[in-house]
Amino acid sequence: MSYTLYILRCGDGTLYTGITNDLPRRLSAHRAGTGAKYTRGRGPLSLVYTEPCADKSAALRRELYIKRLPRQKKEALLAAAASQASNALPAANS
Numbered sequence: 750m751s752y753t754l755y756i757l758r759c760g761d762g763t764l765y766t767g768i769t770n771d772l773p774r775r776l777s778a779h780r781a782g783t784g785a786k787y788t789r790g791r792g793p794l795s796l797v798y799t800e801p802c803a804d805k806s807a808a809l810r811r812e813l814y815i816k817r818l819p820r821q822k823k824e825a826l827l828a829a830a831a832s833q834a835s836n837a838l839p840a841a842n843s
Contacts, residue, residue: 752808754815756798756827759791764823766815768808772799798827 753772757765757779765788769775778784779794788794802808815823 750804752802752805754800754802754808754811755796756815756823757788758795758797759788760793761791763791764797764820765791765794766812766823768802768805768812770805798830 750770752768752770754766754768755772755775757767759765765779765785767775767785775784776794776796779788780792782789800811802811815826818826
Protein backbone atom coordinates (compact mmCIF):
# COMPACT_ATOMS: atom_id res chain seq x y z
CA MET A 750 0.00 0.00 0.00
CA SER A 751 1.41 3.39 -0.94
CA TYR A 752 1.53 6.32 1.45
CA THR A 753 1.73 10.06 0.96
CA LEU A 754 3.68 12.49 3.07
CA TYR A 755 1.99 15.89 3.15
CA ILE A 756 2.56 19.35 4.59
CA LEU A 757 -0.24 21.73 5.52
CA ARG A 758 0.13 25.45 6.09
CA CYS A 759 -2.17 26.44 8.93
CA GLY A 760 -4.02 29.76 9.15
CA ASP A 761 -1.51 31.01 11.73
CA GLY A 762 1.37 30.36 9.30
CA THR A 763 2.71 27.23 11.00
CA LEU A 764 3.42 24.03 9.11
CA TYR A 765 2.02 20.59 9.92
CA THR A 766 3.63 17.44 8.47
CA GLY A 767 1.84 14.10 8.35
CA ILE A 768 1.41 10.87 6.40
CA THR A 769 -1.62 9.04 5.08
CA ASN A 770 -2.71 6.31 2.70
CA ASP A 771 -5.84 8.30 1.72
CA LEU A 772 -5.04 12.00 1.28
CA PRO A 773 -8.55 13.30 0.44
CA ARG A 774 -10.01 11.54 3.51
CA ARG A 775 -7.21 12.85 5.76
CA LEU A 776 -7.61 16.43 4.51
CA SER A 777 -11.35 16.23 5.15
CA ALA A 778 -10.65 15.01 8.69
CA HIS A 779 -8.25 17.89 9.34
CA ARG A 780 -10.69 20.46 7.98
CA ALA A 781 -13.56 18.96 10.01
CA GLY A 782 -11.52 19.24 13.20
CA THR A 783 -11.21 15.48 13.64
CA GLY A 784 -7.64 15.20 12.34
CA ALA A 785 -4.56 15.91 14.43
CA LYS A 786 -4.99 17.97 17.59
CA TYR A 787 -2.37 20.40 16.27
CA THR A 788 -4.49 21.48 13.31
CA ARG A 789 -7.72 21.96 15.27
CA GLY A 790 -8.53 25.65 15.52
CA ARG A 791 -5.62 26.62 13.25
CA GLY A 792 -7.62 26.87 10.01
CA PRO A 793 -7.89 27.58 7.24
CA LEU A 794 -5.55 24.79 6.18
CA SER A 795 -3.77 24.73 2.83
CA LEU A 796 -2.11 21.69 1.33
CA VAL A 797 1.32 22.98 0.26
CA TYR A 798 3.35 19.82 -0.37
CA THR A 799 2.90 16.13 -1.12
CA GLU A 800 5.45 13.40 -1.66
CA PRO A 801 4.68 9.78 -2.54
CA CYS A 802 6.29 7.11 -0.37
CA ALA A 803 6.62 3.42 -1.19
CA ASP A 804 5.23 2.15 2.11
CA LYS A 805 4.36 3.17 5.66
CA SER A 806 7.88 2.64 6.95
CA ALA A 807 9.39 4.90 4.29
CA ALA A 808 6.71 7.52 4.93
CA LEU A 809 7.35 7.49 8.68
CA ARG A 810 11.11 7.89 8.16
CA ARG A 811 10.60 10.79 5.75
CA GLU A 812 8.06 12.43 8.08
CA LEU A 813 10.51 12.27 10.99
CA TYR A 814 13.29 13.71 8.82
CA ILE A 815 11.13 16.65 7.70
CA LYS A 816 9.75 17.31 11.19
CA ARG A 817 13.33 17.63 12.47
CA LEU A 818 14.25 20.24 9.84
CA PRO A 819 14.37 23.87 10.94
CA ARG A 820 11.54 25.99 9.54
CA GLN A 821 13.86 27.72 7.08
CA LYS A 822 14.77 24.39 5.45
CA LYS A 823 11.13 23.33 5.34
CA GLU A 824 10.28 26.58 3.54
CA ALA A 825 13.16 25.92 1.10
CA LEU A 826 11.73 22.44 0.42
CA LEU A 827 8.31 23.97 -0.29
CA ALA A 828 9.81 26.65 -2.55
CA ALA A 829 11.82 24.06 -4.52
CA ALA A 830 8.73 21.89 -4.99
CA ALA A 831 6.65 24.87 -6.12
CA SER A 832 9.38 25.87 -8.56
CA GLN A 833 9.52 22.37 -10.03
CA ALA A 834 5.74 22.29 -10.35
CA SER A 835 5.62 25.64 -12.14
CA ASN A 836 8.42 24.53 -14.50
CA ALA A 837 6.40 21.44 -15.41
CA LEU A 838 3.38 23.50 -16.50
CA PRO A 839 3.16 24.65 -20.12
CA ALA A 840 3.52 28.39 -20.74
CA ALA A 841 0.24 30.30 -20.57
CA ASN A 842 0.74 31.81 -24.04
CA SER A 843 1.52 28.49 -25.78
